[in-house]
Amino acid sequence: MAELELVKSIVTPVVLDYDYVTGRAQSRFLRGIAEGRILGQRCPECRRVYVPARGACPRCAVATEEELQVSDRGTVTTFCIVRVPSENLSFTPPYACVAVLLDGANIPFNHVLQECPLEQVRMGMRVQAVWVDRKDLGPSMSSIRYFKPVAEPDAEFDSYKEHL
């Protein structure tokens, strides 16, 4: 028998459409974003404020009902520089991805930092959200264009060390 030539790859396109439902907590969060407000939810037991909230405190395993607005300013707790291009990116690499502990929140919020040379990005730096024009606001994270540095002294490490 002649030597078999192995099939080394096949192409199988898979397309599945989902009609995704955000649920109550994330719907409220996204409605807030559409009004230019960042909403969090407070745990009735441990009092931690989650942003964005998914309707539950994962530590206490209780529903989070109390809603409150948190600041659109915060502290960079950690960051990375993205150098690898991939699909669906609205920023040109290299750029900084930051975890921001918004003032009033107990969990960092992920976004992109701009208007800052990459070598100056650092833990503890104070940043602020840059929103799209009022008329363009919608229930989407792209309502916040990016975060930018603000002229404030860096936060003390102790103030965010629990959130790395």
Place this chain on the structure above:
Amino acid sequence: MRDVAIVSFAQSAKARELRNEIEILMPVVHEAVGASRMPRTEIGFTCSGSSDYLQGQSFAFVGALDAVGAWPPIRESHVEMDGAWALYEAWIKIQTGDVDSALVYSFGKSSPGDIAEVLALQLDPYTVTPLWPDAHSLAAIQARAFLEATGKSERELAEVVARSRRSAIGNPHAVVSGEFSVEKLLAEPYVSSPLRAHDLPPVTDGASALVMVAGERARQLCERPVWIRGIDHRIEPQSLGARELVRSASSEIAGAKAGVHKGKVDFAELHAPYSHQELILRAALGLGENVKINPSGGALASHALMAAGLVRIGEAAARIMAGHGDRAVAHATQGPCLQQNLVCVLEGD
């Protein structure tokens, strides 16, 4: 073998949920843990069953832990299967002596995607999935073969549906229920001949959870704990052509190993997503006319995929707890055309 009992059960099921998975799951877990009278932090092991393909989100099962509370850190495991198999893993864990109790939960939303297509991804990825055979049509191939081989008629399938929907009256978790005449059902058009829409599982979003406890502690916590007297699961080859579709050989073995016929069976909760599969399972498990099948209405009345098998065990346990029977058979299935089957024998004191 350690004696292990189910001491509580809770579920949720709706045709279409606008809550996210955590919002659906949390009240169900709270209800099951609360009814167990066991403090959450004392439960030795947590095991869940779900499939990220239903949600279309990777690692969705990790996110679901928010509903359970994993702080301080807990001992936890997950199966990408129906919750009935999570129960099996938890039962094994208790058998090892490592833990004495477990929370088992499962959840699934069938509504976000086209479930018949999503399920095509569980087939052979090289030669079968690229053809995109939808799940209902595969079941119809089995139904056709079954009718041809046994001489049974579509009327008998409609009778299964009419009885299931009648039994589901009064079940708050049924998404379809009521009185339906066999004639009227048979007048409906085919979805995939010989199956009509009512022969298929209804699209359901839901969750289920139960707590199981070993030994005497179960009697202290629960007035009538429901003992797992036997449990076994078996799987058949992936290739549909390699299987005998008109019978369920894996259910036959699992049923015998679980000890279905070591005593009188008062009723059975069979996980038969398609009407003809109930008849195949009845035969495989040797359940005669005197055994009441699916008093809850079964999977034709409510079918939150990934939760529905655990629901069969929970429904049977809840029924025994309430005193409506002493010994029951609960069954769960996975995969196309009853590929994998779990059988569990439950008994009240």
